[in-house]
Amino acid sequence: MKVVLQNLTKKFPNRNKKAGGEVVAVNDFSFEIPDGKLVGLLGPSGCGKSTTLFMICGLQKPTSGKIFFGEDDVTDLPPENRGVGVVFQNYALYPHLTVRQNITFPLENLKGEDKLTKQEMQDKAYEAAKLVQIEELMDRKPNELSGGQQQRVAIARAMVKMPKVLLLDEPLSNLDARLRLQTREEIRRIQRETGITTVFVTHDQEEAMSISDVIVVMKDGEVQQIGKPQDVYDDPVNLFVAKFLGTPPVNLFDGEVKAGTLYIGDDAVLSVPGAADGAVDVGIRPEGFLLKEDGALCCALTGVEVMGRDISVVSTNPHAQSKAIRSIINAENKVDTDAKDVRFALKPNKVLLFQKETGERIYF
Amino acid sequence: MEKNKLKGWLYLLPAILFLGCFMVYPLIDVFVYSFEESYNFASQTYQGTGGFNFAYVLHDTYFLQAVKNTFLMVIITVPLSTGIALLISVGLSSIKPLRRLFQTVYFLPYVTNTLAVGLVFMILFKKTEYTDGLVNLLIHWFGGESVDFISGPYWAKMFVMCFYIIWVVMPFKILLLTSALLSVDQSYYNAAKVDGTSGARIFRKITLPMISPTIFYLVITGFIGAFKEYSDAVALFGTNLNAAGMNTIVGYVYDMLYGDSGGYPSYASAAAIILFVIVLTITCINLLISSKHTTYN
Ligand SMILES: Nc1ncnc2c1ncn2[C@@H]1O[C@H](COP(=O)(O)OP(=O)(O)OP(=O)(O)O)[C@@H](O)[C@H]1O
Ligand SMILES: [Mg+2]
Numbered sequence: 001m002k003v004v005l006q007n008l009t010k011k012f013p014n015r016n017k018k019a020g021g022e023v024v025a026v027n028d029f030s031f032e033i034p035d036g037k038l039v040g041l042l043g044p045s046g047c048g049k050s051t052t053l054f055m056i057c058g059l060q061k062p063t064s065g066k067i068f069f070g071e072d073d074v075t076d077l078p079p080e081n082r083g084v085g086v087v088f089q090n091y092a093l094y095p096h097l098t099v100r101q102n103i104t105f106p107l108e109n110l111k112g113e114d115k116l117t118k119q120e121m122q123d124k125a126y127e128a129a130k131l132v133q134i135e136e137l138m139d140r141k142p143n144e145l146s147g148g149q150q151q152r153v154a155i156a157r158a159m160v161k162m163p164k165v166l167l168l169d170e171p172l173s174n175l176d177a178r179l180r181l182q183t184r185e186e187i188r189r190i191q192r193e194t195g196i197t198t199v200f201v202t203h204d205q206e207e208a209m210s211i212s213d214v215i216v217v218m219k220d221g222e223v224q225q226i227g228k229p230q231d232v233y234d235d236p237v238n239l240f241v242a243k244f245l246g247t248p249p250v251n252l253f254d255g256e257v258k259a260g261t262l263y264i265g266d267d268a269v270l271s272v273p274g275a276a277d278g279a280v281d282v283g284i285r286p287e288g289f290l291l292k293e294d295g296a297l298c299c300a301l302t303g304v305e306v307m308g309r310d311i312s313v314v315s316t317n318p319h320a321q322s323k324a325i326r327s328i329i330n331a332e333n334k335v336d337t338d339a340k341d342v343r344f345a346l347k348p349n350k351v352l353l354f355q356k357e358t359g360e361r362i363y364f
Numbered sequence: 365m366e367k368n369k370l371k372g373w374l375y376l377l378p379a380i381l382f383l384g385c386f387m388v389y390p391l392i393d394v395f396v397y398s399f400e401e402s403y404n405f406a407s408q409t410y411q412g413t414g415g416f417n418f419a420y421v422l423h424d425t426y427f428l429q430a431v432k433n434t435f436l437m438v439i440i441t442v443p444l445s446t447g448i449a450l451l452i453s454v455g456l457s458s459i460k461p462l463r464r465l466f467q468t469v470y471f472l473p474y475v476t477n478t479l480a481v482g483l484v485f486m487i488l489f490k491k492t493e494y495t496d497g498l499v500n501l502l503i504h505w506f507g508g509e510s511v512d513f514i515s516g517p518y519w520a521k522m523f524v525m526c527f528y529i530i531w532v533v534m535p536f537k538i539l540l541l542t543s544a545l546l547s548v549d550q551s552y553y554n555a556a557k558v559d560g561t562s563g564a565r566i567f568r569k570i571t572l573p574m575i576s577p578t579i580f581y582l583v584i585t586g587f588i589g590a591f592k593e594y595s596d597a598v599a600l601f602g603t604n605l606n607a608a609g610m611n612t613i614v615g616y617v618y619d620m621l622y623g624d625s626g627g628y629p630s631y632a633s634a635a636a637i638i639l640f641v642i643v644l645t646i647t648c649i650n651l652l653i654s655s656k657h658t659t660y661n
Contacts, residue, residue, distance in 0.1 A: 059554050080560025092551035096573040105569075106559035161559075 001070045001164045001197055003033040003056065008065035010051050010221075025051040027221040029065070033214075036195040038188070040212030040229070042205055042244070048221040049201040050089065053167050056199065057084045069164060080109070082165075085158030085196075089169045091150050093142040093157070100138040103128055103157050128156040131190055148179040155190065166191070166198040172207060184211050205245045209233065217241050234349070239359035242283045242352055248312070248328070250352070252321040255282035262353070265319045269296040270346055272353065272364035280362060281321075281354040288350025289313070289327035291335065295343035299325055304335050311335065315342055398633035405629060417634035426606050427635060430616040436522060437529060437612070438590040445530040446582055449537035454567070456538070457545040467542065474535035481532060482599030489513035489524050514601065521601070521610055528596055533589065537582050544578035545571065580654035584647060591643050594618065613639045 008029040011022045026048040033039050041049050054060040056067060058079035066075045074082050093102050103125040107116055116124070129135045132152035142150055151171055158166060168187070172180045188211045191198045202208050208215050209229040217224040217232065217240075225237045236242035242250050256263045256279050262270040264282060289297075291313075299315035302324065313327045313335060327344065329335075335342070353362040397403050398417055400410040421427050456466055473481060488498045491512045495501075500510040511517070513524045548571060556566050572579075594614035597605055605611035606619065613635060620632035 057558055059557060079558045084558060086555065086558045088551045088555060090549070090551055092549070092555040094552060094555075094570060094573075105556075105561075109560045109562070109565070157555075 002035045003165055003197060003199075004066075004068040005029050005031045005033075005052075005056070006066040006068070008052070008055060008067065009063050010048070010055060010060065011063045024221050026055070026062075029221075029223055031216060031223065031226060033197055033199065036197055037213040038191045038198045038200060038211060040208030040215040041199055041201045041218065042208040042215050043203065043218035043224075044244070045203055047218045049203070049218060050169055051221075052218075053086075053169050053199060053201055056165070057086050057167050058082050083161070083163050084165045084167055085161065085163035087151070087154045087158050087166075087168045087171045089171075089173065091142075091154040091171075091174075093150055093153055095142050098139050098141055099129070099134065099145070099153050100125055102142070102153060103138075103160050106157060106161050124160055125156075128160040131159060131193070132156045132186070146179075147175050148183055151175065151183055152186070155187070159190070159194070159196075162194075163196065166196045168198065168200045170201055170203065172202070172204075180207070187211060206247055209245065217244060219244075236352065237361050239281055239283070239354040239361075242354070242361075246285060248286050248326040250283040250285055251325045251327070253282040253284065253317065254319045254321065255280050255353070257353070262351070264297060264317070267296050267298060270348060270351055274364040275353060275362050279356050281356060281359070283352040283354065284346060285350040285352075286312075286326050286328040288347045289329065289344040290347065291329055291333045292343060292345040295345040297344045297346060299342055299344065301335075301337075301339055301342045304337050306331070313342060394633045394636055397630055398637045400630055403630045410630070417630045418638070421631055421634045421638065424631075426611060426619075427613075427616050429606075429609060430611040430613050433522070433525075433610060434591060434593060434612045437526060437593055438587060440522075440526045441529045441533070441590055442583060442586040444526070445533050445537060446579065446586060448530070449534050449541055449582070450579070452534075453538050453541035453545055454571075456542050467538075470538050471535045473531055474539070478532065478595055478599050481528070482596075485524065485528055485600060486514075491515075515608065518609060521608065524600060525597060525610060528600055529590065529593065532596060533586065537586075540578055540582060541575065544575040548574045576654075576657060580650070580657075584650045584654070587646050587650060588643055591639065591646070613642075 008026055009024070010026040011024050014021050014023055029052060041052060043049055051060065055062050058074070058077060062075065066073060068074065069082065094105065097105065100122075104121045107121045107124060110116060125138075126135060129138060132155050134149060134152050134156065137145060137149060137153075142153065145153065151174075154171070155168075158168075171187070172183055175183060184207055187198075187200070200208070200212065212229055214226065215229050215232055216226045219240050225232050225241050227235075232241065233245050236245065243252070253264045255269075257272055257275045257277050259277065260271060260273045260275070261268050262272045262275070262280075262282065297317070299317045299320075301313070301315050303314045305312040305314065309331055310328050311331050311333070313329055315325045315327070316323065317325055353364060354360065355362060399413050399415070401412045401414065401416045403410040452470060456463060456470070459466070486497075489500075490497050491500070491510070491514065496504075496510045497513065499513065503510060511520050513520045515521075552570055552574070553566065556570055561569070592614055593612045597610050597612055597615060601608040601610045604624075605615045611619070617632045617635045617639070620628045620635060
């Protein structure tokens with residue numbers, strides 16, 4: 001089922017009464033989540049991701065705007081009537097109940113026609129547990145499980161009623177790096193298998209990019225960009241999005257456009273025919289550098305890190321906005337580690353120009 | 365390792381000495397006295413050993429009355445005070461405006477002197493030549509007969525006594541229960557709400573188990589406190605509790621030692637040991653039940 005968010009806005013009264021006014025947690029959020037897709041909601045801490053999720057599931061009422069599930073307006077519907085499953089940031093597994101009791105808990109709330117027999121509940125719980133591969137852990141208490149297992153229990157509990165929409169709030173933030181990788185694959189698999197429309201909140205761009213069909217990048221309650229992960233990465237609309245996506249992050253330089261040519265310092269690095277003259281921020285993706293003897297961009301070499309398939313060349317440039325420039329280069333290239341300078345040619349489609357004041361993208 | 369152990373004991377020594385002198389030794393002494401017939405403090409003599417003291421105490425009508433009174437107080441006040449405190453705490457934590465004010469109001473009895481509270485109860489309940497007390501005024505209002513709560517029928521006295529005890533222990537219970545309620549993570553409630561759990565079920569299946577350690581703590585300490593009831597009875601009915609028929613076990617012990625008919629340390633010791641056994645048994649039962657029901661901590 002698709003989920004439509006229409007001009008969704010949430011304002012909180014300011015907690016600090018003296019400051020007055022209000023906090024705009026989410027501002028004019030419009031988006032249609034396509035049926036059966038996994039959407040990654042991405043942004044730095046405090047940008048309103050959880051608030052958006054809470055509005056979708058009905059735990060918080062939007063200040064203005066509407067929410068539709070399919071064709072139905074659910075804006076004023078209480079959470080239990082929306083048919084959503086939620087995995088909370090800290091899982092919120094009931095510590096005094098076993099895994100089995102945790103998973104059957106939502107089923108026991110069903111009333112009237114939907115009421116299930118004990119056996120049906122057990123069967124459904126088992127099915128859900130099997131989906132996340134925890135069927136051997138059914139009689140344990142949450143504190144006897146590892147973080148990853150707890151997380152799966154939380155997913156099983158959210159899935160047991162077969163919700164129409166599944167909402168996950170930073171479900172991997174408590175896990176270690178390896179488990180995180182494993183579990184996100186798991187979530188992807190479960191989502192594919194069940195085809196449930198899913199919203200996945202995270203502040204980790206890598207996580208969002210790797211499993212989402214569509215990502216939504218937010219900042220200060222405002223949507224910055226919506227698109228397929230690769231498209232957003234290749235074609236960010238502004239400096240914030242460019243900086244937020246990608247590891248290692250994009251390299252930033254102070255540059256200047258003069259008569260259709262981009263200069264970094266005195267180096268004329270690229271021809272940018274469509275751009276107007278003036279100072280610009282230049283973002284170059286790490287994979288946008290090519291080692292070349294007569295390359296236009298000259299940097300002082302500080303080190304080379306071998307990563308097997310690739311090598312990472314670390315260098316400095318007086319016009320770079322960060323201390324180190326990281327470029328990822330195919331390992332077939334040989335770098336003379338004793339050399340003082342390296343020279344790079346640039347891949348035009350990996351070079352991004354932004355306006356100095358607004359951070360808006362300049363296309364060329 | 366050995367050295368560390370020694371150090372540990374060394375650090376514990378002051379506490380052990382202190383407790384040994386002022387708690388363990390007297391306890392043993394009381395135990396010994398309780399088996400010595402007609403022990404005399406002044407001459408430090410006794411006439412024989414055996415269970416005579418226990419037999420005497422257990423056949424003393426004053427003691428039996430005291431046991432009955434104490435048990436009634438325990439059985440009435442512990443569940444009632446805990447239950448009412450829970451109700452008030454749930455109410456307190458579900459309201460936003462004026463919560464602080466209410467919390468303060470409910471906490472006032474805790475910082476008020478027992479005797480001052482006793483005075484208030486006198487105004488409420490005591491019959492004098494000039495007035496029948498506030499409560500009797502109310503009873504009159506509704507067309508009832510006035511009751512002498514302080515020196516009238518047994519049930520009326522017991523009612524005032526229990527009312528008083530509940531009133532005195534309530535603030536502490538409310539304090540602990542509200543903080544226990546507030547410490548339950550909001551996300552459990554969010555999760556339950558999303559799953560369409562009814563309010564009653566949330567309370568029964570989530571809130572209660574989450575605060576059950578606090579509840580059990582309050583019940584256990586409540587039992588112990590109620591069994592040791594004495595000063596509140598004095599505040600209401602004066603020092604001659606036997607005459608009022610409102611004596612408690614601790615009161616009986618005191619009377620046997622220092623009361624008008626006092627001077628019987630052996631009987632007092634026997635009564636104290638009986639109380640000790642009762643409290644120990646009840647506490648063990650409590651702990652057993654609580655360990656079965658609070659697997660979560
Ligand atoms: N109940 C509330 N009252 C007042 N302000 C709130 C409330 N809830 C959230 N906010 C504010 O709204 C903004 C967005 O909060 P939100 O929890 O949605 O952030 P988030 O993107 O989920 O962050 P994180 O990644 O840290 O979880 C924050 O500035 C926060 O302080
Ligand atoms: Mg959040």
